[in-house]
Amino acid sequence: MQKFEEAGYKICKIDEIPDIYVVNTCTVTNIADRKSRQALRKVKEKNKDLIVVAVGCYAQIAGEKLQEIEEIDIVLGNKEKKDIVKYVENYLDKKNKQNFAINNKQNLSMQNKEEEYTENSNEVYVANIAKQKDFDEYGLVTYTEKTRATIKIQDGCNNFCSYCLIPYARGRVRSRSKDRIIQEVTKISKKGIKEVVLTGIHIASYGKDFEEDYKLIDLLEDLNKIDGIQRIRLGSLEPTIVTEEFAKRLSKLEKICNQFHLSLQSGCNETLKRMNRKYTIEEFRNVTQILRKYFKDVNLTTDIIVGFPGETEEEFNKTYEFLKEISFYKMHIFKYSPREGTVATKLPNQINGKTKDERSQKLIELSNKNQTEYNKKYLGKIIEVLFEEEKDGIWSGYTKNYIKVNLKSDANIENKIIKVIPKELEEQEITAVCANDTSI
Ligand code: SF4
Structure with missing residues (x-):
């Protein structure tokens, strides 16, 4: 994301339709592989001209096998990922030439580069990561x-x-x-x-x-x-x-x-x-x-x-x-x-x-x-929580030892470490009240 931002691209919000879609794939389990494939197949539903880039561990492992998913345009291994903008721009450049050639058939025959203009062929760049030092x-x-x-x-x-x-x-x-x-x-x-x-x-x-x-x-x-x-x-x-x-x-x-x-x-x-x-x-x-x-x-x-x-x-x-x-x-x-x-x-x-x-x-x-x-051990005791996010007036955050705690507060307490007293425990959720008004 940051690489694209540095190169002047705008990062889309979740409800916007982008021109380039990067799917960061995972291969930690078979389920992760399946989810990665599903995500790659689905993304072109909203915009068939979208450029779909598969990166990450599943892309690294699957490599050329991903050629069978025709919705993907570019596959990048973990070594190539850092140069993602360069790969996308080269691809766009070729794509533009292809479109130009398709619209100007005489140019296509003159340049005699049909192989570069084959529709639906995706580009796979996956180096042997074991060699990376x-x-x-x-x-x-x-x-x-x-x-x-x-x-x-x-x-x-x-x-x-x-x-x-x-x-x-x-x-x-x-x-x-x-x-x-x-x-x-x-x-x-x-x-x-x-x-x-x-x-x-x-x-x-x-x-x-x-x-x-x-x-x-x-x-x-x-x-x-x-x-x-x-x-x-x-x-x-x-x-x-x-x-x-x-x-x-x-x-x-x-x-x-x-x-x-x-x-x-x-x-x-x-x-x-x-x-x-x-x-x-x-x-x-x-x-x-x-x-x-x-x-x-x-x-x-x-x-x-x-x-x-x-x-x-x-x-x-x-x-x-x-x-x-x-x-x-x-x-x-x-x-x-x-x-x-x-x-x-x-x-x-x-x-x-x-x-x-x-x-x-x-x-x-x-x-x-x-x-x-x-969690029960903390009921009634004063603990410190770093609050992170709010939903419907309830803030949630974590103690230093990563116990999740909820607190009702009308004030904005984001990024504040506050002393609270856990009062209720429902299943694994702790709800607390403020111990005092002092944020630390
Ligand atoms: S091989 Fe490495 S990454 Fe995989 S489970 Fe073992 S320690 Fe973790």
């Missing part, structure tokens, strides 16, 4: 958010979990330069944004590709010094990065949010092994104990895959018991879906849909129960 620097992002900005600090992954296509779609670990990240966070702080979320495919690997010894914890210590920013939140974190030393240094940084998303995927060592995950449940338990030791009221969330090939009833029960023991605040449950090109698709004993549904349901119920129990 550097982080794609898009420049400093212009943020439209007022309360929370998401900053990408890293791309790619070297882990090759047996079910995952991400290393093929995003390539190997590439870290963004610390100077650019610090520059961007400084810019954000000057806009008055109070919270930054650091994201990437595998942020625990931040700095592994640098020559100098500068890791995630070093970056966090530097970001913590930037005035104005009040909260630094980490995106999904590989549990193996959390050592006593890491947690100790992290806990000294007052802006770090006491909420960590640790991807577990399974609570059974045999399943983890088949998944090619790099830890055991004993190591994972130790990580949660370390975080609970160093961070008061820490909120731990996770991702779990159910129905991974070969997951017996016994293996699932081990996962269930482990999850009960760790008591995550929230668990994102994914039903395993085979991804062509991964090791897991070839594993024996694929699990049927009904079993996956039942296992998923059981874990969702556990997750909801944990969330309600955890």
